Amino acid sequence: MPATTTKSSKPKKTGSARNKKDKTADAGRLRIRVQAYESKILDTSVKQIIDTALRYDAEIVGPIPLPTEKKKYTVNRSTFVHKDAREQFEMRVHKRLIDILNPTQKIIESLTNLSLPSGVKIDVKIM
Numbered sequence: 001m002p003a004t005t006t007k008s009s010k011p012k013k014t015g016s017a018r019n020k021k022d023k024t025a026d027a028g029r030l031r032i033r034v035q036a037y038e039s040k041i042l043d044t045s046v047k048q049i050i051d052t053a054l055r056y057d058a059e060i061v062g063p064i065p066l067p068t069e070k071k072k073y074t075v076n077r078s079t080f081v082h083k084d085a086r087e088q089f090e091m092r093v094h095k096r097l098i099d100i101l102n103p104t105q106k107i108i109e110s111l112t113n114l115s116l117p118s119g120v121k122i123d124v125k126i127m
Contacts, residue, residue, distance in 0.1 A: 030100040030108070033066075033123040039094045045116045046096050052110050059101040066095035 032049060036042035046063045053060055070092055077085040100107065116122070 028102050029127040030103045030111075031125045031127055032098040032100070032111075033125075034063075034096045034098070035093055035121040035123075036119055037091065037093060038119065041117050041119060042094050042096060045120045046098065048114065048116065049098060049111065052114055053100050053103075053107055056104060056107045056110065058103060058107050061099035061101065062097055064097040066097055068095070069093040 034042060034046055034049070036045070050060055050063070070090060073089045073091075075087050075089065076083065077087055111124075
């Protein structure tokens with residue numbers, strides 16, 4: 001019985017040099033996302049993170065300012081009669097993004113031992 005072939009069958013490359021190069025280039029990236037209600041506290045904590053990473057000769061991308069999230073609340077001033085009298089409140093969440101390329105174990109250890117001010121939320125992802 002003859003072997004049948006289709007027109008779309010192409011030989012697959014399993015170990016091309018390009019794929020190996022891309023995997024080694026993206027072998028390690030530490031993505032740090034920092035959030036706070038006050039921008040001054042956020043900037044000082046981001047500067048502290050960058051200084052500790054630069055102490056161990058790390059490649060840093062950022063800080064990249066992300067869009068500020070604004071939450072608005074409208075509240076009645078009076079409980080019963082004065083329906084038109086209202087107050088508006090707003091909460092702003094400022095965000096920054098820092099990428100550390102090819103982090104070593106010393107960098108990760110120093111970042112975990114870092115003490116930052118209260119009100120600063122940090123999300124760390126290893127990519």
